[in-house]
Every structure is written in C-alpha cells, then in structure tokens.
Amino acid sequence: MYPALIVADADPEADKALLARLGDWARRYTPLAAIDPPDGLILDIAGSAHLFGGEQTLLDDAVARLAALGFTARAAIAGTPEAAAALARARPGTIVPAGGEEQALRPLPLRALRIDPQALAGLERLGLKRVEDVLLRPRAPFAARFGEDLIERLDAALGRVRSTIGARIEAPSYVVERRFFEPILNPEDVTRTLHRLASELCAMLLKYGEGALALEMSLFRVDGAVRRIALRAARPTRDPERIALLFREKLAGERDELDIGYGFDVVRLVAARVERLDETMTRLDGPAAGEDLARLVDALGARLGPERVRVPAARDAHQPEAASLLVAPGARPDPGWLAPPPGAPADRPIRLLERPEPIEAIASVPDGPPLRFRWRRVLHETMAYEGPERIAASWWEGEGHTRDYFRTEDRAGRRFWLFRQGLFGREVAVPRWYVHGLFG
C-alpha cells in the first residue's frame, strides 16, 4: 500500500457539522443558502450576483475563498438547484445561461443527477448512460420500471417542477447588509455599522407599515467564522435606537467578547419575523405607558434571557402547583384572579417552595394537625392552625396520595403551609409531612 497515504476514521457527524458551518459561511453571498448533504452547498444568488460584479466573479470568488480555507471546491451556476448541483459535480465551472439547462445537462452522465444506485445500475444495463438518453425516450415506462424518483429529478433539474431543495430556503422578509473592502476591526465600528443597518432596516419597515418581532444580526469574519445574534421583541418595533440598544444588552448579557479576530467583512441585519405596525400617535407627554413597559420587558429579556421575564396566569386546577402558570408577557389571557370574599381566610401562601421539603412532625393520628415540627434544623411549635384542607391527588396523573394541608403559626408568629401526604391507614402506613409554602 502507499506508505505516504494518510488514513483517518470517517466521522460523519463531524462532516455534517463542518458542512453546516460552511453553509453559514456561504451566507455571506446571499442569505438564501442551504446545505446539500453530504458534501454540497446550494446558494440562491438571483438577488445578489450583481453585488459581486456578475455570476462569473461570484463563482471565482467563492472557489478562491474556499481554497483559502483549505477546501477544493467545484461550483456551477444554473437556473435550478438540481441542475447546478449536477453540473458542479460533473462539469465544474459551468455557468448556464437562462433557459439553457436542458442543453447543458444533456451530455452529463446519469450519475450526476444522484439517482438511487439501483435504478442507476438498471439503467446502465439497458445501455442508458447519459441524460440525453433518457430525455429522448418516452417517460411513462421509466417511471413504471425505475420509480418516480428519476423522472422527478429530471423535471426538477430542467425547471419543469418546483425543486425540493429550493423550497427549503426561506427568504427572510427584510435584509440589509454592509460589505467592507477593508474588514472592520474595532467594536466601535461594529456598533456604528449596527446603527446604520438598524436605521436602514427601520426605514424599510416604515415604508411597508410593519415592525420587527424577531431580528438576527450576522457577522462574517474574514477567516470564515460566522457570529449570529438573535433577538426577540415583545411588540413589533421599528425604532433603530431601541434595536441597537437591545443588541448591546444581549451582548452584554452573554458576557463574551465579540471575537473580531482579523475583522468582519460582511455585516447583515435581518428581520426574521414581522407584523403590521400602524403609525401610533405619540402623546404630548411622551410615549404611552404600555410602550414604556414593552421596552422594559424587551430590555430585560435581551439581557437576562426572555424566559426569565414572566407574568402569572391563573389556571383552574386543584393542585396548588398547577393553579398558577408563568407565561410570556403579552401572552397573558384574561385575568382570572379571584380576591377572596371579605372575612374569608387567606388560605394560600405567598411563597411556594419549588419542591415540598420533608419535615419531621409530631401529630396525632389519624389526621390531627402538626403539633411540633422540625424544618431546616429549627423546631417550631404550633400555636394556631387551620385545616385540614384535603386535596386529593389527580387520579389522571397517577401520583396517588391525598394531601391534607394545614396553615400553622408558631410561637414566634411564623406561618407555614404544611401538608401530610397519604391518609393514615388507608393509603400509607406512615404518612409523611412536608412544608410547601410560607405565609406573610
């Protein structure tokens, strides 16, 4: 064997990850880029080829950059993704003029269409090796003999049907970007660029009467790395100051440096989700209170994480843990909070422990209150109590044991919500006691 041959184990996972990263890199040419596993990338350059001085220049640039990254790339440009993929593998460097797919595909071997190998073997046995061999013959027998796949791929390549690869690329609604001849190197330049892009994006949004709900900023480094920062807003926004602020807060919250390396040469801002936003009259005394609150919620969510800002919503459930739910602000349904009738005891605690904590309690059987209990190594003697409030376990969840809740107050005036789990004699031999919450 060849002693100079370097052998390494195949690692398909790593290959997939690498391809995904290259897909990210490829988005510097167009936001519409998809990976074509196991070893390809598909870019829709219809809207961006002119930015590079034409298709040929773009193709050369891409191949050159990939070579600089250490990859040998074969590329082709055509009117359909399948045709381009086939040509890239069989005739790299081809640029097909509009409508010339059939012409370009004819001499290609059928293998280039990436048909199922069994069908391929079958076709070869019949002496059909090139695409033109199949094109010239009636289609129905092929479909019957080799399945739909062959015909579908051919049709997709020729542009007769909408291709499947193209359907996977979703065009974002609004895109603004800046390309730098000289890569930008300091954070201040990044911030300035962000402000400019935000202003442009908001101008576009204003023109169409929409506001952004989800934004993404992509920073492409010269060495191929891509940094993405995503944001969400509670209400649609088209205020450039606010957008810039939210991105700054997000970066500050992540606590990591914007790793500029050798510089960014492409910065892109995309509004991934938008919603109608009509012109609102600003009041004379400043923005409306609801607007202020939405800003606060957005800023807190950007810095701390959106899941850390929540509002309570009532739920009709007899299990105490389930009686209240935390939802995102804005998603709050009609408030269903009932104030107790005057004079009725406040029988729910103001704090609920995330998990009931076991305590040692002394109580008379079968269902007396806890006379004394020890929690976190402190002994409490019950001086006043109310209960039991019996809450049965939800039979559909299968938990099983009934809980008898007591509201107790100890000698010092500390008030607890305790429960005994399991009915003595009927459900368990020895019931267990827990503290579940605290009162004021």
Place this chain on the structure above:
Amino acid sequence: MTRDIATKAGPAGGRVLPLAGRPGETASLARARQALDKVRAAHDAGFARDEIARAPLGAEALDAALRGGLARGVLHEILAEEAGDLGAAYGFALAASARLLRRERRGGGVVWIQEDRARGEDGIPYPPGIAMQGLDPSRLILVRARDPQAALWAMEQALRCRALDVVVAEISRLAGAYDLTASRRLGLAAREGGATGLLLQAGIGGRDLKLSSAAFTRWLVRAHPSRPGLAGEPGYPAWSLRLVRQRGGREGHWLMEWNHDERIFVERALPGGEALSGDRPAPRPERAHPARMAAFGA
C-alpha cells in the same frame, strides 16, 4: 478685595448675600463657599417642605412618623431580622406594594425581581396567595436574575420605567453586591422614573447589616403572632416593624397587622419589653380552644 465683590449685583439683579470673607480666602474661594451655602440651604428647605409624594399605609402612628406615608419615587430597604423571618419580610414587602400600587392604572404595576439563590432557598412568589393578600397578580411581572449584580441592574432599569409603581428586588446577601454608590444609583433611577423601589434581603444578616446606603428608609422586619380567628386559626398577618433609618425623619418601632380585606395596616399594641408573649397554650389535637386563644393578642 472682598468688599469689591460684595457690592456687585447678583445674577438677574437679585440680592447678593453678604460675603463674609474669611481671612486669607481668595475671592473665588469665597464665591464657591457662598454658592455651596446657598445649595445647602435650598436642600434643607426642600426637605422641610417635603416635596416627595407619599402613600399612606393606613395606620395613623405609622403614617405620622413617616410624614404622610411610605415615600414614593425613592428606594426603601427591607431586611428580615433573622433567617426565619423571611416570610414576614416578604409579607411586609407585599403589603407595602399593595399600598403603593395605583389602582386607577391598568397594565403592569409591580415588577418583582428575584435572584436565583433567593428562589432556591425561599421559594417563588405564589400568585394565588398574593391575590389573597390584596395584590392583584395581573399587575405583577416576575423577573429572575442570575446573581445580585443582574438583579440590581434589572431593578435600575425597571425603576426608570414610568409605567411602573413598585419595583421589588429580592437579594439573598446584599453585602458585597450593594454599596453606597449602588444605593445612590437606584435612588436616582427611582426619582427619574417615579417608581418606588423596595430592596429586600430575606437571608441571614439583616439585623447586623452595617452597610451605609443612601436609601430613604431601612426596615427590620420580624414575625409576630397574629390575632387568632374564632376557631383559633391564624388571623391577619402581623409583624414587628423596626424603622432603623429614615432620611430627614425619626426612627421607630411598631407592631402592625395587615388587613388584607381592606388593604390597610392596623396598629397593635407593642408588648412590654422585647420578648414576645408566647404563653398561649398549644392547641389540643381535636380542636383549638377558642376562648383561651382569643384572650391573648388584641
């Protein structure tokens, strides 16, 4: 030289305060000192006039000592005296928030920020119970912060928001994250935005906290037995409230009960001496004896 300056007219032709130059003092230094004296006089006069809005708490003695009620647009500190008094501290913060909440406004009113550590140790605010104490949970926004710094940052942001009435921040240990500068920043943010800040430490060390701060008031809260109901059950929550600092005002110590039905504080007589009267008999297993329970408290 000093005489020359004294005869010049002041700005806009106003009166010039007589300049008593100190020996050896240059004219500019004398002017600076005069300006500083004017500022000090205005500052003190401002406090005497008391331009800060107040939310009455409902109990006369308390409101009088607070010169009208709990001050709005400033920072208050609430500390649990001991670790076991955390429920009392939360209860007091909740009751104060209920009083500070302006009910004519809809939408958000109270932002409750909780540091992760406090959450793990003392549990999470429970909206059904909060509703029963008189604070409408539909006006509540709950924020979780990873650490004290994040919690204080969030508090500052929220205080600046003009749409809010109260911002509560629970931090398990104030020492280390919170200092004089932080308290000044929060106070400034509260003044700008109009919201009232309640900074809560429910962990240990409340009683011994030697932190100097620019907060408007500092409260030490301790649990106190309630006045039991007819069947011997616990009644309205009661707390011992010790006001250990009030800017421009007196300290004080009261025993207060929170009537959550009418949403007001009700004063109770302080027991003689610091020790709590814990002479009530423990309830019998079947039923607590109402007559003996009712004799104490009140």
